[in-house]
Amino acid sequence: MKSTKFRLAVACLIVFAVTVPFAHSQESPSSESAAVSAPAASETETRLSLELKSQSEAAKGLKVEKTFLKRLPNFYKDVVSSDQKEQIYNIQETYFAVISMLELRLEKLKAERDARIEAVLTESQKTKLESVKKAAATSRAKK
Numbered sequence: 677m678k679s680t681k682f683r684l685a686v687a688c689l690i691v692f693a694v695t696v697p698f699a700h701s702q703e704s705p706s707s708e709s710a711a712v713s714a715p716a717a718s719e720t721e722t723r724l725s726l727e728l729k730s731q732s733e734a735a736k737g738l739k740v741e742k743t744f745l746k747r748l749p750n751f752y753k754d755v756v757s758s759d760q761k762e763q764i765y766n767i768q769e770t771y772f773a774v775i776s777m778l779e780l781r782l783e784k785l786k787a788e789r790d791a792r793i794e795a796v797l798t799e800s801q802k803t804k805l806e807s808v809k810k811a812a813a814t815s816r817a818k819k
Contacts, residue, residue: 744772 746765748756756764797805 742776744769 746768748761748764752761752764794802794805
């Protein structure tokens with residue numbers, strides 16, 4: 677059952693990563709040569725709200741530790757108006773919620789992966805691994 681949940685989680689992450697648009701253009705295509713247009717804002721908002729709902733259900737029990745900070749992307753400060761700033765902040769906050777949940781889910785998946793990898797080791801290998809980790813930590817502490 678765990679492997680099914682693991683495969684489902686990985687599939688969800690891949691599907692989300694593929695479907696999230698990386699950039700939106702506010703200009704409409706001026707010619708027929710534009711192959712793909714960006715989805716309308718309402719479509720994107722609907723898809724994000726559905727994704728947020730599904731991710732929140734998938735991430736139940738995970739605690740979000742980060743808080744959203746209003747920051748404009750590099751070089752935007754002197755270019756956008758105050759209304760545009762608020763629109764940008766709203767967009768960022770919407771994506772922030774989804775991204776935060778995905779990051780938490782990813783941390784949980786990495787921990788599960790590491791536990792499964794460690795389960796492959798014998799007891800003597802686990803003991804040796806712990807001593808190597810302690811030696812590395814001691815070495816780092818000296819620096």
